[in-house]
Amino acid sequence: MKKQTFLAILLVGALILTGVIFEPEMSFADDVAVTASVSTSVSCSTTATSTAFGTLTTGSIATASPNSTLLMSCNYGAGCDLNINDAGGGGNPGLWNSSASDIVQSADATLSAGTEGYGIQAATTANGSGGVLYPSVNYWVTGDNVGGLTLGTSVLASSSVPISGREITVIHKAAISGLTA
Incomplete structure (x- = not known):
């Protein structure tokens, strides 16, 4: 049976228009299966290929x-890791x-x-x-706190689902002693 919707439109001046709208019946007899193959991809780029401290002094923490x-x-369903290591x-x-x-x-330290x-x-x-x-917990710090680097691979940041164009900002900090200077 077709669905019916009663429509009444009241116009100013006591003129009433009425009507019935019939909605067509729809049925689908076949299911269609759609499959696709999407290869996983990862891309990473950086805005700076080097960063410099300038002259370090014992009287301050340098950035x-x-x-x-x-x-x-x-686009991997389980997300991805961004790894770093120190030379x-x-x-x-x-x-x-x-x-x-x-x-x-x-x-890992408070400088x-x-x-x-x-x-x-x-x-x-x-x-x-x-x-x-x-960011990984040991690097997601502020102030004079820093996460230590290793010669081996460390996870700098990670996602648990696909990401597109996400950014991580890395800040390098150092302090020296009188023996270093």
């Missing part, structure tokens, strides 16, 4: 410039000074002026779409 912004996309020097992770043959060690230390902070931005690219 390198410019910050590095990493842009990442992945270090002398077999240790850290900020290597080749002319002095010395390294400022890298570790303080006059005490040697080096690490990074990471923050997510609102840019992009899909899931969120969350």
Whole structure:
């Protein structure tokens, strides 16, 4: 049986128009299966290929410039990881000074002026779409806190669902002691 909808339109001046609207009956006898193959992809780029501290002094904590912004996309259903590692020097992770043959060690720490230390902070931005690219807990810090780098691979940030154009900003911080200077 066709569905009926009663329609009444009241116009100013007591003129009433009425009518019935019939909706057609629809039925579908066949199901259609649609399949597609989509290959997984991951892309990553950075706004800065280098960052510099300038001259480090014992009286302050230095922040390198410019910050590095990493842009990442992945269409894998379980998300993706953004990994980092440190080149270090002398077999240790850290900020290597080749002319002095010395390294400022890298570790999870709260930096303080006059005490040697080096690490990074990471923050997510609102840019992009899909899931969120969350920084790892040890890098998602602020102030004078830093996450240490390793010679091996560490997860800088990850998502648990596909992302497109998500950004992570990386800030490098260092402090030196009187023995380092």
